[in-house]
Amino acid sequence: MKKLATIFTAACVLTAGFSMTAAAADYPQRPVTVVVPWGAGGGSDIIARALAKPLEKELGKPVIITNKPGGSGTVGTSYVAHARPDGYTVGLINNTGLIHQIHYGGLDYTKADLDPLALFLRVPVFLVVNSESPIKNVDDYIKAAKEKNGSLTLGVAAVGGGTHLPIEMFFKAAGIKVQPMPSKSGGSGVITSLVGNHIDSAVLHPSEVYGQYKAGALRIIGVLDEKRLETYPDVPTFKEQGFNVTGQVWRSFVVPKGTPKEVKDILVKALENATKDATYLETLAKLGDMPTWMGPTDFAKYLDEDDAKLLDIIKSLNLYNKNVK
Amino acid sequence: MESPDTFGYVLAVFRPECLWSIFVGVFGGTVIGALPGLTATMGVALLIPLTFGMDPILGLNMLIGIFIGGIYGGCISSILVKTPGTPASAATVLDGYPLAQKGQAMKALGMATLASGIGGLFSCVVLAFMAPMLASVALKFGPAEYFSLAAFGLAIIASLSSDILKGILVGCFGMLLSTIGSDPIGGVLRFTFGATGFADGVAFIPALIGLFAISEVMVQIERIFEKNEVAIKLSGSIPNLKEMASCWKTLLRGSIIGTFVGIVPGTGSGTASWISYSEAKRNSKHPERFGTGELEGVAATESANNAVCGGALVPLLALGIPGDSVTAVLVGGLMIQGLAPGPMLFAERPDVIIGIFTGSFVANIFMIIIGLAGVGMFAQVLKIPKRTLIMAIVMFCVLGSYAINMNVTDLYTMLVFGVVGYFLQKYNFSLAAVCIALILGPMAEENLRLAYIANRGDLTVFLTRPISALFVFLTVFSLCWPIYREWKTGKKIPQ
Missing domain, CATH: 3.40.190.10 (Periplasmic binding protein-like II)
Structure with missing residues (x-):
C-alpha cells in the first residue's frame, strides 16, 4: 500500500513537472481564463467580452471570462495574484486594483505579486x-x-x-x-x-x-487629458485652461508573478493583435473609451510613475493607510 | 408618438423572429429566476454579448424578456421550497410557502403568475403613455428623499412582527450586519477582519438563501429525525375569477407601488414587494391571516415586483438613468447597439422606443402563458420525497451562492445565515425583518450621511423637502395606524 502511494506521488510530481515544461513550450493547451474583477455588464466586462472572440482566434483556444466582483476590483485582483502562474489565468485589471486600493490597506496582495503584460485602454475623465x-x-x-x-x-x-x-x-x-x-x-x-x-x-x-x-x-x-477627444471636439482640456493636470482610468492585462517569459510573450503578442480587431474597436468607440498600447516594459515603467503620482495625492487626502506592508 | 409610422414600429415586433427571441428571453429568464442565486441581472449581463450583432429590436426585447421572466421566475422556488430565486420574491415566501405546504401550491403559483402579469402589464401601460412625464420624478430624489423612503420601508418591520420588541431587536441586528464592508462615504473597510471577500459587505443573495432556504432545510431535517414529516397532498387549482376579483384592490395597489418604486432609481423589486405586502396587510380585513398562507399576500408581492420592470424602464428610456441593477446592465446593452439611452432617444429612434414598449407588453403575455402552462408541472416538485428534495435544495443553494460572485466567502455567509435563520425561527423572531434591514439599512445609512454633509448638518431638510416630508408622514402614520385601530375597535389585533 505504502509502495503504491510512493509510486502515485512520484507520478504526480512527474506529471506536474511535465505540465510545467509543456506549459512554456506549447502554450496554450487548454482554455485561458480572463478574470474581470467587476460585475457582469459593467465597463470592464463589456470590453473583456468584446475582446474574447479576437483573442480566441489569436490563441487558438477558448477564452473564458470570469467575473469576480467586489471591493472596488480588489477581490478579483487578489484572485489573480494568488492564481497559478501558468498563463491560464489572466487579469483584466484597472488602476484602482493595481494602485489606489493597495494604498488604502486591508489587502492580501501588492503590485509586486503581479506581472504587467500590457496597458491597452484609457477611459477619459x-x-x-x-x-x-x-x-x-x-x-x-x-x-x-x-x-x-x-x-x-x-x-x-x-x-x-x-x-x-x-x-x-x-x-x-x-x-x-x-x-x-x-x-x-x-x-x-x-x-x-x-x-x-x-x-x-x-x-x-x-x-x-x-x-x-x-x-x-x-x-x-x-x-483631464493631453488632447481634446475626437468625439467631444468642443470640450477643452484642463491644460488649455491653464492647469497641466491629466489623469484617467486605464485598463490593463496582468498575470500572476512568476509566469514563464515564453508564455508572457505569446500572451502579449496575442493581445496586441486582438486589440486591433475591427469589431472590438467599434465597441470601444461606442463606449467612448480610447485604445492605446503599452507593452510589458513601457507599462511597468508607467505603472511606477503613475503610482508615485497618485500616492502623492492619496497622502494629501489622508486616504493613505500607514499599515500597508 | 402620433407619428404615422407608430403602427409600423409596433408591427415590427410581431415578426416571427422577434416574437421568438422574446419567447426565448422570457423562458430563459423564468428558469434563471427560479434557480436560487441566478438573478435577472446576471441573466441579462451574460446574454448582452450575444446581442452584439443582433438587430436592436430583437436583441433588446430578448434582454427585456429575460428581465421580466427573471423577476417572475423567482416566485416559483419561493413558493415551492422556500428558496427565494431572486431578492424580488423573498416576500413571496411569507404566504406562498405556507400555501404550498397546505397543498395549495397550484393556487399560489397561479396567483403569482396572474399577479405578476397584471403588475407587469399595468407598468407597461404606464411606461408607454406616461414615461416622459413620470421620468422627472426620478430626478426629484436626492439624499433626503432616499433616506425618508428607506425609513418608511424600515417601518414595515413593525407591521410584520408579531412581537414589536423582537421585531425591533432583530431589525437592529440586520442593520448592524449591513454595516459590514466598506463605508459608503469614505470607503474605509469596517468589520471585515481582514477578509477581502467582505470588502463589499455581507453578500445579500447568499445571506438571503441562508436565511430562508438553509434554515428551512434544517427545520425539515429536524422533522425527519423526529419522524414528524408532513406529507403534502396537492389539491386545488389555479385561482378562479371570484378569487382574483376579491384581490383586485391589492393587485392594483401592488401594481401602483411597484411602478412607482421602479421609477425611483436605486431602489428595486425587493423594496417594492415588501412595501406592497405591508400595505396589503394593513388594509386587509383580516391581517392576522397574513403569513399563514393568505392568497392576497402572494398577490401583493408578485404584482409589485413585476410592476417594477416597466417602472424601471421609464427613467432608463426617458433619461438614460437606470432604475435598478438590471436596467443598469441594460444601459450597456443599449450602448453596444449604438443607442445612447437618454432624452434624445425618443426623438431619434422612435422605432426602438416603440419596439421596446410593444416588446415588454408581449413579454408579459408570454410570461402569463408560460407560467400558467407550467403551474401543474412546477407543483410536481412537491411530490419528490422530502429527503431527496432537501438534498437537491442544498445543492442548488450552494451552487447559486457561489455563482453570484464566484467568491468562497459567500458560501460561509450562506451557512452562517442558515444557522442564524434557524435559531431566529425557533425563537419566533421574524426573518423578514432581517431581510428588510439588509436591503434598506445601507440605503438609509448612505443617504442620511449624504444629506447631513450636503446640508452642513442641518437635519430639518427631511421635513422641508416635500417628497421627503411625505415619506416621514407616511412612516409616522404607518407606525401609529395599528395603535389607532386597536383603540378604535377596542380590541387587540391578533397579528
Missing part, C-alpha cells in the same frame, strides 16, 4: 456641471469653490476611486477644497444627482455623460 449652473469654465469653477469655502459638492463614483483622484490633482493645483459626494450606484447614481440638481458638479466618464450631454442637460467644464 470629465468635470461636469448641470447646464443651468453659472459655472462655465475652470476659472468659474475655482471662483465658485472659493466662494463656497469647501462646501461646493462634487459627485464621485467612489471616494478615492478612479475618477476622484485625478480631479483632486487639479484641486490641489488650484488650491481649492471641494466636498466629494459618493454614490452606492456609482456613475449612474452620480449622473442622476447631477441632472436632478442635488449636487453642484461631478467627475464622470464619456459613456456616462453621453446621452444627457447630447440632450443639453449637462455642461462639460474640461477633460
Whole structure:
C-alpha cells in the first residue's frame, strides 16, 4: 500500500513537472481564463467580452471570462495574484486594483505579486456641471469653490476611486477644497444627482455623460487629458485652461508573478493583435473609451510613475493607510 | 408618438423572429429566476454579448424578456421550497410557502403568475403613455428623499412582527450586519477582519438563501429525525375569477407601488414587494391571516415586483438613468447597439422606443402563458420525497451562492445565515425583518450621511423637502395606524 502511494506521488510530481515544461513550450493547451474583477455588464466586462472572440482566434483556444466582483476590483485582483502562474489565468485589471486600493490597506496582495503584460485602454475623465449652473469654465469653477469655502459638492463614483483622484490633482493645483459626494450606484447614481440638481458638479466618464450631454442637460467644464477627444471636439482640456493636470482610468492585462517569459510573450503578442480587431474597436468607440498600447516594459515603467503620482495625492487626502506592508 | 409610422414600429415586433427571441428571453429568464442565486441581472449581463450583432429590436426585447421572466421566475422556488430565486420574491415566501405546504401550491403559483402579469402589464401601460412625464420624478430624489423612503420601508418591520420588541431587536441586528464592508462615504473597510471577500459587505443573495432556504432545510431535517414529516397532498387549482376579483384592490395597489418604486432609481423589486405586502396587510380585513398562507399576500408581492420592470424602464428610456441593477446592465446593452439611452432617444429612434414598449407588453403575455402552462408541472416538485428534495435544495443553494460572485466567502455567509435563520425561527423572531434591514439599512445609512454633509448638518431638510416630508408622514402614520385601530375597535389585533 505504502509502495503504491510512493509510486502515485512520484507520478504526480512527474506529471506536474511535465505540465510545467509543456506549459512554456506549447502554450496554450487548454482554455485561458480572463478574470474581470467587476460585475457582469459593467465597463470592464463589456470590453473583456468584446475582446474574447479576437483573442480566441489569436490563441487558438477558448477564452473564458470570469467575473469576480467586489471591493472596488480588489477581490478579483487578489484572485489573480494568488492564481497559478501558468498563463491560464489572466487579469483584466484597472488602476484602482493595481494602485489606489493597495494604498488604502486591508489587502492580501501588492503590485509586486503581479506581472504587467500590457496597458491597452484609457477611459477619459470629465468635470461636469448641470447646464443651468453659472459655472462655465475652470476659472468659474475655482471662483465658485472659493466662494463656497469647501462646501461646493462634487459627485464621485467612489471616494478615492478612479475618477476622484485625478480631479483632486487639479484641486490641489488650484488650491481649492471641494466636498466629494459618493454614490452606492456609482456613475449612474452620480449622473442622476447631477441632472436632478442635488449636487453642484461631478467627475464622470464619456459613456456616462453621453446621452444627457447630447440632450443639453449637462455642461462639460474640461477633460483631464493631453488632447481634446475626437468625439467631444468642443470640450477643452484642463491644460488649455491653464492647469497641466491629466489623469484617467486605464485598463490593463496582468498575470500572476512568476509566469514563464515564453508564455508572457505569446500572451502579449496575442493581445496586441486582438486589440486591433475591427469589431472590438467599434465597441470601444461606442463606449467612448480610447485604445492605446503599452507593452510589458513601457507599462511597468508607467505603472511606477503613475503610482508615485497618485500616492502623492492619496497622502494629501489622508486616504493613505500607514499599515500597508 | 402620433407619428404615422407608430403602427409600423409596433408591427415590427410581431415578426416571427422577434416574437421568438422574446419567447426565448422570457423562458430563459423564468428558469434563471427560479434557480436560487441566478438573478435577472446576471441573466441579462451574460446574454448582452450575444446581442452584439443582433438587430436592436430583437436583441433588446430578448434582454427585456429575460428581465421580466427573471423577476417572475423567482416566485416559483419561493413558493415551492422556500428558496427565494431572486431578492424580488423573498416576500413571496411569507404566504406562498405556507400555501404550498397546505397543498395549495397550484393556487399560489397561479396567483403569482396572474399577479405578476397584471403588475407587469399595468407598468407597461404606464411606461408607454406616461414615461416622459413620470421620468422627472426620478430626478426629484436626492439624499433626503432616499433616506425618508428607506425609513418608511424600515417601518414595515413593525407591521410584520408579531412581537414589536423582537421585531425591533432583530431589525437592529440586520442593520448592524449591513454595516459590514466598506463605508459608503469614505470607503474605509469596517468589520471585515481582514477578509477581502467582505470588502463589499455581507453578500445579500447568499445571506438571503441562508436565511430562508438553509434554515428551512434544517427545520425539515429536524422533522425527519423526529419522524414528524408532513406529507403534502396537492389539491386545488389555479385561482378562479371570484378569487382574483376579491384581490383586485391589492393587485392594483401592488401594481401602483411597484411602478412607482421602479421609477425611483436605486431602489428595486425587493423594496417594492415588501412595501406592497405591508400595505396589503394593513388594509386587509383580516391581517392576522397574513403569513399563514393568505392568497392576497402572494398577490401583493408578485404584482409589485413585476410592476417594477416597466417602472424601471421609464427613467432608463426617458433619461438614460437606470432604475435598478438590471436596467443598469441594460444601459450597456443599449450602448453596444449604438443607442445612447437618454432624452434624445425618443426623438431619434422612435422605432426602438416603440419596439421596446410593444416588446415588454408581449413579454408579459408570454410570461402569463408560460407560467400558467407550467403551474401543474412546477407543483410536481412537491411530490419528490422530502429527503431527496432537501438534498437537491442544498445543492442548488450552494451552487447559486457561489455563482453570484464566484467568491468562497459567500458560501460561509450562506451557512452562517442558515444557522442564524434557524435559531431566529425557533425563537419566533421574524426573518423578514432581517431581510428588510439588509436591503434598506445601507440605503438609509448612505443617504442620511449624504444629506447631513450636503446640508452642513442641518437635519430639518427631511421635513422641508416635500417628497421627503411625505415619506416621514407616511412612516409616522404607518407606525401609529395599528395603535389607532386597536383603540378604535377596542380590541387587540391578533397579528
